[in-house]
Amino acid sequence: MSESMKIPTMAEMTASGEQPEVLFWVGCMGSFDDRAKKITKAFAKLLIKSNVKFAVLGAEESCTGDPAKRAGNEFLYQMQAFANVQVLNGYEVKRIVTSCPHCFNILKNEYPELGGNYEVIHHTQFLQRLLNEGRLEVKGGSFKGKRITFHDPCYLGRANGEYEAPREVLAKLDAELTEMKRCKDRGLCCGAGGAQMFKEAEKGDKEVNVERTEDVLEVKPDIVAAGCPFCNTMMTDGVKHFNKESEIEVKDIAELIAEAADL
Amino acid sequence: MISNIVFIILLGITSFLFIRRIREIRSNINLGRDLDLSDNKSRRWKTMARVALGQSKMTVRPFAGIMHIFIYAGFVLINLEMLEIFIDGAFGTHRVFYPLLGSSLYHTLIGFFEILAFLVLFACVAFLIRRNIGRIQRFSGKEMTSWPKSDANIILIVESILMIVLLTMNAADSVLFSLEDAAVIAAGHNQYTNIAFTDFFWISGIIANMLPSNVETLYMIERACWWIHIVGVFGFLIYIPYSKHLHIFLAFPNTYYSRLEPIGEVGNLEAVKKEVELMMDPNQDPFAASAPDADAVPQRFGAKDVNDLSWKQLMDSYSCTECGRCTSECPANQTGKLLSPRKIMMDTRDRLEEHGKNLKSGDEDAKSLLGDYISPEELWACTTCNACVQACPVNINPLSIIVDLRRFLVMEESAAPNELNTMFTNVENNGAPWQFAQADRGNWTEEMDKTGSG
Ligand code: SF4
Ligand code: SF4
Numbered sequence: 081m082s083e084s085m086k087i088p089t090m091a092e093m094t095a096s097g098e099q100p101e102v103l104f105w106v107g108c109m110g111s112f113d114d115r116a117k118k119i120t121k122a123f124a125k126l127l128i129k130s131n132v133k134f135a136v137l138g139a140e141e142s143c144t145g146d147p148a149k150r151a152g153n154e155f156l157y158q159m160q161a162f163a164n165v166q167v168l169n170g171y172e173v174k175r176i177v178t179s180c181p182h183c184f185n186i187l188k189n190e191y192p193e194l195g196g197n198y199e200v201i202h203h204t205q206f207l208q209r210l211l212n213e214g215r216l217e218v219k220g221g222s223f224k225g226k227r228i229t230f231h232d233p234c235y236l237g238r239a240n241g242e243y244e245a246p247r248e249v250l251a252k253l254d255a256e257l258t259e260m261k262r263c264k265d266r267g268l269c270c271g272a273g274g275a276q277m278f279k280e281a282e283k284g285d286k287e288v289n290v291e292r293t294e295d296v297l298e299v300k301p302d303i304v305a306a307g308c309p310f311c312n313t314m315m316t317d318g319v320k321h322f323n324k325e326s327e328i329e330v331k332d333i334a335e336l337i338a339e340a341a342d343l
Numbered sequence: 344m345i346s347n348i349v350f351i352i353l354l355g356i357t358s359f360l361f362i363r364r365i366r367e368i369r370s371n372i373n374l375g376r377d378l379d380l381s382d383n384k385s386r387r388w389k390t391m392a393r394v395a396l397g398q399s400k401m402t403v404r405p406f407a408g409i410m411h412i413f414i415y416a417g418f419v420l421i422n423l424e425m426l427e428i429f430i431d432g433a434f435g436t437h438r439v440f441y442p443l444l445g446s447s448l449y450h451t452l453i454g455f456f457e458i459l460a461f462l463v464l465f466a467c468v469a470f471l472i473r474r475n476i477g478r479i480q481r482f483s484g485k486e487m488t489s490w491p492k493s494d495a496n497i498i499l500i501v502e503s504i505l506m507i508v509l510l511t512m513n514a515a516d517s518v519l520f521s522l523e524d525a526a527v528i529a530a531g532h533n534q535y536t537n538i539a540f541t542d543f544f545w546i547s548g549i550i551a552n553m554l555p556s557n558v559e560t561l562y563m564i565e566r567a568c569w570w571i572h573i574v575g576v577f578g579f580l581i582y583i584p585y586s587k588h589l590h591i592f593l594a595f596p597n598t599y600y601s602r603l604e605p606i607g608e609v610g611n612l613e614a615v616k617k618e619v620e621l622m623m624d625p626n627q628d629p630f631a632a633s634a635p636d637a638d639a640v641p642q643r644f645g646a647k648d649v650n651d652l653s654w655k656q657l658m659d660s661y662s663c664t665e666c667g668r669c670t671s672e673c674p675a676n677q678t679g680k681l682l683s684p685r686k687i688m689m690d691t692r693d694r695l696e697e698h699g700k701n702l703k704s705g706d707e708d709a710k711s712l713l714g715d716y717i718s719p720e721e722l723w724a725c726t727t728c729n730a731c732v733q734a735c736p737v738n739i740n741p742l743s744i745i746v747d748l749r750r751f752l753v754m755e756e757s758a759a760p761n762e763l764n765t766m767f768t769n770v771e772n773n774g775a776p777w778q779f780a781q782a783d784r785g786n787w788t789e790e791m792d793k794t795g796s797g
Contacts, residue, residue: 086788087788087791089785106784106787108774108775108776108777110787111775111779111783111784111785111786111787112775112777112779112783112784117787117790120787121787121790121791124788124791125791136785136788137784138784138785138788139781139782139783139784139785141774141784142774142775142781143770143774143775143776145770147766147770147776148766148767148770149609150609150727150746151749151753151759151763151766151767152645152746152748152749152750152751152752152753152754152759153750153753153754153759153767154611154612154615154644154645154750154754155615155618155619155644155754156767156770156771158611158612158615158616158619159619159622159623159771160770160774161611162619162620162623185605185607185608188605189604189605189607189608190608190609190610190611193610193611194611194616234726234727234728234729234730235607238606238607238728238729238730238732238733239605239606239607239608239729240605240607241605265733266403266672266730266733266734268674268677268730269674269726269728269730271674271678271726272726273726273727273728274725274726274727274728275763275766276726277776278762278763278765278766278776279723279760279762279763279766280760280762281678281680281724282675282680282681282682282720282723282724283679283680283681283720284675284678284679284680284681284724285678285679286677286678286679287678288674288675288677288678288726290678291674291677291678292674
């Protein structure tokens with residue numbers, strides 16, 4: 081891959097008088113966490129491969145305020161939202177794609193009332209469209225015979241009713257898809273939401289991600305597919321807890337598709 | 344004649360107590376903050392039809408769902424027969440609808456009600472066994488103290504008795520109808536001679552075959568069952584509004600007023616919105632703005648007590664069936680944390696009852712929902728996963744109360760756990776929940792440039 085990998089910022093694009101087809105909202109986890117950055121890059125490569133004209137905000141992006149809001153700090157959240165809406169509206173952004181379901185949910189559902197009206201798309205939905213429109217093609221060969229189970233992110237599934245897009249995208253891999261006993265609208269949380277990611281769990285007799293990993297182990301998959309960088313971390317830790325990391329991989333859907341597309 | 348008067352007096356007392364209690368509940372719900380839910384009427388009716396009338400969320404658990412539908416259908420449809428019983432009771436008639444409907448239609452209708460009654464009885468017994476002998480985790484838990492447990496049993500037992508006496512009454516009645524008129528008239532019970540069927544009723548026929556043919560005994564059985572049934576029904580009506588069984592009424596308005604937004608949407612706190620706008624607007628004079636309503640008591644951010652919650656959240660608490668479906672899906676609860684969304688709802692209702700009583704008697708207490716009922720430890724265990732909201736068969740939203748209580752802890756008391764305070768500081772200073780510089784947000788793009796593959 082060559083210079084074509086250069087990903088423009090909104091500022092650069094606007095300076096050259098252009099508008100992107102979609103803004104890639106990366107999110108804090110996707111920008112800073114080493115594991116999550118791999119997801120970000122995999123998705124960016126897929127966008128490039130599909131000839132999607134996209135941009136990022138780069139240093140102008142800031143936390144959506146989601147962890148603050150769920151923790152009860154409405155003030156801080158609204159300050160963040162206010163600033164983000166100003167930036168987004170300043171660039172006249174129309175469509176946003178994001179690989180974080182928390183960003184997705186808050187941009188889609190809470191920002192409109194604060195003046196931020198955009199078409200907000202989760203990256204699994206975006207991949208579904210690219211695949212359906214034939215802009216992106218993958219061959220499933222390398223996944224044949226593998227068992228994959230999808231862990232529904234709460235903020236994509238229950239919160240926004242999207243259960244099909246990630247499954248449809250995974251179906252392109254020609255792998256064996258298997259469902260955990262708790263899935264879709266009854267899927268168990270990974271334990272990270274509601275700002276739990278940033279604190280020790282309250283007293284109890286188990287970690288939530290361990291409970292969830294037990295569901296995973298029951299269906300004996302080769303791969304756990306995730307659609308959220310937070311779930312990804314929690315499930316990776318859960319698999320490690322049971323010393324299964326040599327048998328079970330935890331991968332984001334974007335990474336799996338990128339792999340199938342030889343990226 | 345005396346029996347009509349007794350009936351009417353009992354009916355009067357029941358209505359008085361029932362209406363008094365319903366008004367009390369209504370005024371308690373009205374202690375909540377305003378919230379306008381008068382929009383989207385047609386979507387609201389549809390939600391109610393689907394969730395309350397159609398029991399759509401009950402059948403997620405098939406056994407309980409189907410048994411519950413038996414009881415529910417029995418309850419609603421057998422009430423048509425109640426209409427006849429009420430008229431008979433008030434006017435001293437006997438099976439007043441018989442001449443209107445004709446023998447065969449009447450027989451079919453009663454037969455149909457009997458099948459329902461039998462299914463209700465079957466489901467009640469099944470539920471009693473399941474609750475008391477079966478080991479179903481969601482029926483225990485620390486909020487399921489002795490009262491909630493006996494509440495469930497009382498209703499199931501009373502309901503079973505009502506069905507048994509209803510069937511026995513029909514059985515005795517139908518034997519009386521089948522006897523020679525002369526014998527019945529000789530015993531002075533003419534009211535049983537104007538009615539005749541070719542057969543006993545479908546279900547009570549089994550009991551009828553076991554009954555003696557002595558007119559006086561049959562009469563005693565029929566009357567006793569009639570009175571036990573009606574007194575049971577009156578008792579039920581008085582009892583229900585003090586019990587979790589209030590859901591049989593409130594399920595309807597409560598689902599009508601369901602949140603229609605995607606469940607991931609919490610909503611932006613209005614009071615905060617105004618303040619943030621003021622702070623961010625460079626043209627605003629911060630001192631001028633608050634002048635017009637300087638006397639108004641500023642609204643609390645978040646909720647400390649029940650009157651900081653919206654009326655819908657309070658209605659939720661009265662609608663709770665204590666079924667525990669929320670708690671059994673809750674990741675925090677399943678992993679041994681203190682949090683139980685069912686307890687959140689029961690605490691809200693109990694505190695509201697207490698608060699309402701205090702207001703009436705004029706002596707305030709120093710208690711509040713947060714602290715005296717619900718502890719911060721419970722609140723901080725929530726992952727905001729919405730599993731409880733999804734699971735609730737009457738569309739209750741325990742999470743919205745959790746978030747409102749958190750808001751109070753954080754914004755009014757600055758009482759967030761330390762790690763969360765650190766996270767807040769990071770978001771404020773760096774635009775991310777960790778201590779990374781905002782300027783480095785785009786660094787990953789350069790990493791991609793360098794390695795070509797990331
Ligand atoms: S939202 Fe909170 S209370 Fe409800 S199920 Fe999830 S963790 Fe439990
Ligand atoms: S809140 Fe809903 S699910 Fe939970 S116990 Fe009450 S009725 Fe059942």
